[in-house]
Amino acid sequence: xxxxxxxxxxxxxxxxxxxxxxxxxxxxxxxxxxxxxxxxxxxxxxxxxxxxxxxxxxxxxxxxxxxxxxxxxxxxxxxxxxxxxxxxx
Numbered sequence: 001x002x003x004x005x006x007x008x009x010x011x012x013x014x015x016x017x018x019x020x021x022x023x024x025x026x027x028x029x030x031x032x033x034x035x036x037x038x039x040x041x042x043x044x045x046x047x048x049x050x051x052x053x054x055x056x057x058x059x060x061x062x063x064x065x066x067x068x069x070x071x072x073x074x075x076x077x078x079x080x081x082x083x084x085x086x087x088x089x
Contacts, residue, residue: 012072016042019075026082027067027075035064042067 019025019042023034035058036043045055045062054061067075076082 008073009069012069015072015075015077016040016069018077023077025075025077026079027071029079029082029086031079032065035060040069042072 015025016037019034019037021034021037024047025032025034025044031047032044033047033055034042034044043064043066045057045060045064047055049055049062074086076085
């Protein structure tokens, strides 16, 4: 297996293990909060609303998104960590 692919897969496994329901994380430069966790997936809401009541749930007033093992390759637990990996652009 290519080294980069192996590192990405290992990162994905580490992120899945690190994220629990309620954990906030960064993906695509945006903050998300885990609302459910499956065997290989994370379900989360994007934290981009001014009114915090939108995040009361379930059910939530904002759409939930599913992150699979490929999506988790681009997830970090802090903005600093994410910027270090992917830069500002």
